[in-house]
Amino acid sequence: MTIAEKTSARRAPIAAGRMGVCKALAVTLLLSAPFGVQAKAVEPETYSPVAPTIDQARANILIARQLQFTHFRDMGISDELSGDVFDAYLSYLDGQRIYLTQSDIQALDKARNRLGPALKTGQLQPGFDIYNLVQKRIIERLEFALDTLDAGIGELDFSSDETILVDRSEAEWAPDTQALDTLWTKRIKNAVLAQRLSGADDDAIAETLRRRYEGQLKRANQARSEDAFQAYMNAFTGMWDPHTSYFSPRTSENFNINMSLSLEGIGAVLQADNEYTKVVRLVPGGPAAKQGQLKPADRIVSVAQEGEKPVNVIGWRLDEVVDLIRGPRNSVVTLEVVPASAADETLTKSISINRDEVKLEEQSASKDIIELDRNGETYSVGVITIPTFYADFRAMQAGDPNYKSTTRDVRKLISELKQSGVDGLVMDLRNNGGGALHEANDLVGLFIDTGPTVQIRNSNNEVQILKDEDASVAYDGPLVVLTNRMSASASEIFAGAIQDYGRGLVVGSQTFGKGTVQAVRPLNHGQLKITQSKFYRVSGGSTQHKGVIPDIEIPSRIDKTRIGEDALDRALPWDQIDAVPHTRYFDFSGIIDELRSRHEDRFATSPEFRLLQQEIDFLKEQRQRKTVSLNLDKRTTRQDQIETTRLTIANARRELRGEEPFESLEELDDWQDQQAADLDSTDDELDFVIREGGDIMADMLELDKRMASILTPQQIAAQADTP
Structure with a gap:
């Protein structure tokens, strides 16, 4: 029996199950077979097409109303939107274009302009018809993969110069099922090659891949109505922005558990x-x-x-x-x-x-001190690391006078650092994804007298201004704020305010750009998380999409094309509203060029920075590869090059620390596993980005001694009108 015959036999119950769905579902697949296989005695599962429920239809109508009338983005359900929903839905169901053929797309295209009107009135069947067809095509592909494995991995040819496209999201749809057979044979060969290069034998590889495909096949056969509805609704809600989404009743339960920590x-x-x-x-x-x-x-x-x-x-x-x-x-x-x-x-x-609980105390702010020698003078720089903007709401509501919060903890740490006689302060907000908004507002207040901290505009263009009303200042010395691509939301509010007030310099890489606010609204069936407002800095610019641009940039390993608001489809754009009056504490324009020049000089001569750039270039080259070879010899050569580069970078970093180099990649991997397993291990040496923040601080102190007392009342009065 050939692969085509075997797959056809396995599909017979599935074809019968299609009766009565829609004509688009009755597309026959003809598979060609390069070699013979033996039939299995296992009785296959069958797929039962899913159908919408009345509760889902009602939820759909409520979602459509909420999106049109309460979302921050003012947008109706147009014919153009209908086509965009169609494309987004197909992308969600077959984003790599490995299941559907051009003939499937042509058959489904009849629904392209009908989805919008149907979504207004809760007519879900067009979306469910699309889902059912894709599920059946998924099942057919997985059955083909399993039949290919049954024929034996030894039958696969790894001597030709074949390649496979790494990312097919923008590739042409396969013209027919024979082309899909060829594509899936390549996918299997690619998976086999990767595991062979990892040292697995063919029997283990076959078992691993069979387990993978059988698991996916079981899931596809067990698809539920709720799966189709959630996928369809999220394609729909994603037209407004990527943070607006539908939660099924089950997903809502998980969301609520996570929110309660x-x-x-x-x-x-x-x-x-x-x-x-x-x-x-x-x-x-x-x-x-x-x-x-x-x-x-x-x-x-x-x-x-x-x-x-x-x-x-x-x-x-x-x-x-x-x-x-x-x-x-x-x-x-x-x-x-x-x-x-x-x-x-x-x-x-x-x-x-x-597994463990996430403990509040392990999210707490912490401090350190670094000493820097400059021309015979030693500068002491305090470092405060803030992993998240937190507050113990239960203790606060219970009236506990010693409840923990970001602002309270940082105030205490600042007091301790001042007692130690630090000359400047570095606030490390890298990888801080945000948290409690009021904590960001209060934290800004530790560094300014009084004034606005952030503006919030809703869909009705009403603007709310959050302010620091406390005239006390916890720290009035020079300040550097470290950010990276994973600094988001509340972190961006704090960094943006410090930058707008001229209160300190922002150093690092462009932040995430998450400048929107969501609310979760109950439906008759599940919940809708919807974007209802947007953050703006006191200078008027939004933190949305653009984030905070650092005054001095430090490269990062993080790929900005894959992580960040501007990497998300249909993210709300950056815009600007009126600025609100605020004090400008210091004008850095007279020293910023010199600060950047000194930083770049250190970058050019620092072995750590050169190593970072080498690693960034290596990762970038890896990500830019469009295809991978399916030739065993070429793939082995490429793998050796990758492993040699990894080992070279790791050993160069060890050499900087005075440690013995690894003799092999296996030794490096074992060491990384041991380090990861030892949760109590600590690295006493502050990372070089923090130390560079300290060096920039020392530069500031050298270039302008006035920074040592930046917030005296006389200077505030003298510099209040500085542009």
Whole structure:
């Protein structure tokens, strides 16, 4: 029996199950077979087309009304929007264009201009018809993959000069099923090659891939009406902005658990990303953040409980992946992920994380002191690291006078640093994803007399201004604020205010650009998270989309094309409203060029900066690869080059620290695993970005001695009108 015959036999019950759906679902697939296979005796599952419910139709009508009349973006449901929903929905269901053919697209295209009017009135069937067809095509592809594995990995040819496109999101749709067969054979070969290069034998590879495809096939056959509805609604809500989304009743439950911070797990925020579950950010102080290997934009392939085999979760619903990762504290979960830096989805790594609660004290601000020698003079610079903007609301509401919060903790740390006689202060907000808005407002107040801190504009163009009403100032000395691409929301409000007031310099990389505010509104069926307002700086510019641009830039390993508001589809744009009166404490224009010049000189001569740039260039080159070879010899050569570069960079970093180099990549990987497993290990040496922040501070003190007393009443009066 050929692959085509076998796959046809396995599909027979599926074809029968299609009767009575829509004509577009009755597309026959003809598969060509390069080699023979034996039939299995396993009775296949069948797919039952899903249908919308009355509750879903009512929820759809409520969502459409909320979007049109309460969202920050004023937009109606037009014919053009209908086509955009159609494209977004297909992208959500088949983002890599590996399931549908051009003939499928042509058949579905009849619905392109009908979705908008239908979504206004709760007519969900067109969206469900599309979902049902895609599910059937997914099942057909997975069955083909399993049949290919049954024929034997040894039948696959790795001697030709074939290549495979890494990202197919903008590729042409396959013209027919034969082209899809060729594509999927390449995908399987790519997966086999990646595992062979990792040292696995063909039997282990076949078992791993079979488990993966069988898991996806089982999930596809078990698709529910709620899966189709949530996917369709999120394609719809995403037309307004990427942070507006529909939560099914089950997803709502998980969202509420996360918001109450009562979840025991790994401390990571996850979201659906086509077939994958993607890491959005890590919770500061959480198990994953402390373990150190999981990174934003990593995609989860499988989840394994302690002592059990991994469960492949590609194609799973987000809530089911969350359930699998969640578990009792002190238990271990192992995630297999495609790293954000990987050249393609076949390059994975396993990360074991000890589940635990995210403790407030482990998110707390902390301090350090660095000493810098300049021309015979020593400068002492305090460093305060703020992982998140937090507040113990329960203790606050209970009237506890010693409740913890970012502002209260930082005030205390500043007092301790002042007692130590520091000459300047560096505030480290890198990787701080935000948190309590009032804490950002209060924290700004520690560094200014009184005044506005942020403006909030709603969909009716009404502007609310948050202010610091407390005239006391906790710190009146020179200030540097460190940011990176993962600094978001409340972090951007603080950094933007410090920059607008001329209160300090922002150093690092452009921030995330999350300048919108969402509210969760209940529906008859699930919840709607909707964007209702937007943040603006006191100077009038929004933090949305553009974020905060640093005064002095430091390169980052983070890929800005994949992480950040401006990397998201249909993100609300940057705009500007009127500025509000605010004091300008210092004009840096007289020294900023010299500060940048000194920084660049250090950058050019610092081995740590050169090493960082080498690593950035290496990662960028990896990400820019459009194709990968399916030739074993070429792939092996390429893999050797990658491993040599990784080892060279790691050993160069060890040499800077006076440590013995690794003799092999295996030794490096073992060391990284040991470091990650030892959650109590600490690195006493402050990272070089913090030290560069200290050097910039020392430059400021050298260039302008007035900075040592920047906030005297006389200077405030003299510089109040400085532009």
